[in-house]
Amino acid sequence: xxxxxxxxxxxxxxxxxxxxxxxxxxxxxxxxxxxxxxxxxxxxxxxxxxxxxxxxxxxxxxxxxxxxxxxxxxxxxxxxxxxxxxxxxxxxxxxxxxxxxxxxxxxxxxxxxxxxxxxxxxxxxxxxxxxxxxxxxxxxxxx
Numbered sequence: 001x002x003x004x005x006x007x008x009x010x011x012x013x014x015x016x017x018x019x020x021x022x023x024x025x026x027x028x029x030x031x032x033x034x035x036x037x038x039x040x041x042x043x044x045x046x047x048x049x050x051x052x053x054x055x056x057x058x059x060x061x062x063x064x065x066x067x068x069x070x071x072x073x074x075x076x077x078x079x080x081x082x083x084x085x086x087x088x089x090x091x092x093x094x095x096x097x098x099x100x101x102x103x104x105x106x107x108x109x110x111x112x113x114x115x116x117x118x119x120x121x122x123x124x125x126x127x128x129x130x131x132x133x134x135x136x137x138x139x140x141x142x143x
Contacts, residue, residue: 021135022057024128046139054136061129068122072115079111 016029023037032041040050086104089096 021131022054024131044139046136051136054132058129058132058136061125061132065122065125065129068118068125072118072122075111075115075118079108079115082108082111 017026018029018031018041019025020027020034020037020039020041022039023034025034025036027034027036027041033039034041046054082104085094086101086108088094089101089104
């Protein structure tokens, strides 16, 4: 019976979690390496290969944020075009049917929804880039 109680206690233990500074995945706080990307989590100065890897991740996050920004601007432009067409159709500046106005309004809503989702992703990559820059600055080898 002591084995069963011990097993129950092990299962009930709540492990503190932390995020990997490189890949941002949740891992146990007592881990020495990230199970996802293999990053060394011990608190020491960065080695040149680690610095190079962080710089690659920063460049990747910057590129993804910029690419998402371009897509957000495109969706914003499409949403504004839909809004203008709907507005002109409402005031009978351009002749259209009621179904057309409804579909334009639905398109406007869809473009705005997609845009907001893409903005969240863009902010996520910006934060990753900033976090990695801070980590690189704080853990640079002492000169």
